[in-house]
Amino acid sequence: MFAEEKELRLVHLPRLRMESSDSKPETGCLSIIVLGASGDLAKKKTFPALFHLHRQGFFESHDVHIFGYARSKMSDDEVRNRLRGYLTPCQGCEIIREEDASKFMGLIKYVSGPYDAEEGFLLLDKEISAIEDKTERSSRRLFYFALPPSVYPTVCKMIKSCCMSKCHLVISPADKGGWTRIVVEKPFGRDLDSAEALSTQIGELFDESQIYRIDHYLGKELVQNLLVLRFANRLFMPLWNHDNISNVQIVFKENFGTEGRGGYFDQYGIIRDILQNHLLQVLQSVLPINDEEVVIGQYEGYKDDPTVPKDSNTPTFATMVIRIHNERWEGVPFILKAGKSLNSKKAEIRVQFKDVPGDIFKSKKLGRNEFVIRLQPYEAIYMKLTVKEPGLEMKTALSELDLSYRQRYQDVVIPEAYERLILDTIRGDQQHFVRRDELKAAWEIFTPYLHKIDKKEVHSVPYKAGSRGPVEADKLAEKVGYVQTHGYVWIPPTLKPS
Ligand SMILES: NC(=O)C1=CN([C@@H]2O[C@H](COP(=O)(O)OP(=O)(O)OC[C@H]3O[C@@H](n4cnc5c(N)ncnc54)[C@H](OP(=O)(O)O)[C@@H]3O)[C@@H](O)[C@H]2O)C=CC1
Numbered sequence: 001m002f003a004e005e006k007e008l009r010l011v012h013l014p015r016l017r018m019e020s021s022d023s024k025p026e027t028g029c030l031s032i033i034v035l036g037a038s039g040d041l042a043k044k045k046t047f048p049a050l051f052h053l054h055r056q057g058f059f060e061s062h063d064v065h066i067f068g069y070a071r072s073k074m075s076d077d078e079v080r081n082r083l084r085g086y087l088t089p090c091q092g093c094e095i096i097r098e099e100d101a102s103k104f105m106g107l108i109k110y111v112s113g114p115y116d117a118e119e120g121f122l123l124l125d126k127e128i129s130a131i132e133d134k135t136e137r138s139s140r141r142l143f144y145f146a147l148p149p150s151v152y153p154t155v156c157k158m159i160k161s162c163c164m165s166k167c168h169l170v171i172s173p174a175d176k177g178g179w180t181r182i183v184v185e186k187p188f189g190r191d192l193d194s195a196e197a198l199s200t201q202i203g204e205l206f207d208e209s210q211i212y213r214i215d216h217y218l219g220k221e222l223v224q225n226l227l228v229l230r231f232a233n234r235l236f237m238p239l240w241n242h243d244n245i246s247n248v249q250i251v252f253k254e255n256f257g258t259e260g261r262g263g264y265f266d267q268y269g270i271i272r273d274i275l276q277n278h279l280l281q282v283l284q285s286v287l288p289i290n291d292e293e294v295v296i297g298q299y300e301g302y303k304d305d306p307t308v309p310k311d312s313n314t315p316t317f318a319t320m321v322i323r324i325h326n327e328r329w330e331g332v333p334f335i336l337k338a339g340k341s342l343n344s345k346k347a348e349i350r351v352q353f354k355d356v357p358g359d360i361f362k363s364k365k366l367g368r369n370e371f372v373i374r375l376q377p378y379e380a381i382y383m384k385l386t387v388k389e390p391g392l393e394m395k396t397a398l399s400e401l402d403l404s405y406r407q408r409y410q411d412v413v414i415p416e417a418y419e420r421l422i423l424d425t426i427r428g429d430q431q432h433f434v435r436r437d438e439l440k441a442a443w444e445i446f447t448p449y450l451h452k453i454d455k456k457e458v459h460s461v462p463y464k465a466g467s468r469g470p471v472e473a474d475k476l477a478e479k480v481g482y483v484q485t486h487g488y489v490w491i492p493p494t495l496k497p498s
């Protein structure tokens, strides 16, 4: 959206596929193995997404089996009961149909074993093979790593030595042979060197075509829309440059803290957890980050979590200004902002235009034009404009052109990011996953500053839980050119009183 073609991963053409070139669905035996099935991501996101895909019939052409694997000792029923509580109704439904839930639960088997020894993986392979042998079709094995990244290398080795897809029978045109794919979660590494080392270790075992580095923000409906907005609308083409745009803000806010994930979070912090991946997809031409254009913060109460060290400097908030050195974007600050325990929950991209030259209507007083892409909640694309206030007087007012998805597409179910991306992994479509070179470029941008945080050369400033974050962050945004519109709040139409 914001950079030249070669600079933005979303428009990386070799990987771009408008539609599946091979749209015939595959058939055969599909085993989805969730590693770390006892964990937080598995229960909150992975299994619920699989449930929705199953309920919507996406697995019908496959003979599907779902395996959970982790060290915790649990029976199949214990796992099923535990996961049942996390299944959510489909969008627009009030309850889950019991029949749907039990059909899905019936697909799940659980295998317990270690991550660093063959015994568990051999057992897992035996369970998968027992099912595959019955179908005598090619075997597709999708390994989803809902695990801490520290165990990825060992787990990859175990899969490679014990669990690869074996039978490659092609018995019908729809049966295109077997495969083994792995889906790895972010954060992929802690810095440039560790990410590269991890990529090398995994790369020695699997081809790039087998590795799906998932960043679930790439599966969000409005993120997927960026490519279309940018390249299918003449209207925007002449505007996307430093002549017209003053600044771009990419914002992620959560109104809750680390909530039991303090142990994990403290090792990574908000920059590795959110900024390095979800908020950043811009490649090449990014200038080194200037320390003067960063504010990091930590919410008061964060260290009350017993798993967080009392002297933690880990940021739970960061604002960073990214500058792109090219003809189009020279001088336009890209303000990345992410924080936990703030005053609201939202993710959006806000493009703020420069003031109107001449400004005969004094529209500057009302506020600048802004083009906003609201990723969540209440997906919307809206444009803040100055218009004539309806009535006899020639007065101006700030208003908006608003494409609110819930209102405009009332009968459409917007898929959860994880649903879409898991489906892509099954279909073999890598366009919305992170490539190794993209990952490297992202780490190159953040690593120098991350090392300063780790060495406590820079300090997180405290902020009140439930606030906007440190005041220093607002001051920084203002300093680099963002002009806040006072007294105007966009309210999603679905929430407006009728
Ligand atoms: N939770 C979330 O909302 C999100 C998480 N992620 C990413 O997904 C991955 C998994 O996250 P999450 O589920 O929260 O992690 P958890 O801490 O819940 O870990 C998942 C499972 O891994 C096993 N495990 C935990 N710690 C270790 C360890 N030190 N060594 C070996 N095994 C361990 C445990 O299973 P057992 O002991 O039974 O083997 C645990 O149930 C991470 O990479 C995370 O960054 C990404 C997006 C969102």
Ligand SMILES: O=C1O[C@H](COP(=O)(O)O)[C@@H](O)[C@H](O)[C@H]1O
Pocket (backbone or CB within 6 Å): 216, 254, 273, 347
């Ligand atoms: O990857 C992560 O994302 C979640 C936020 O995801 P969302 O889809 O609910 O916006 C965040 O809470 C978590 O810290 C992070 O690891």
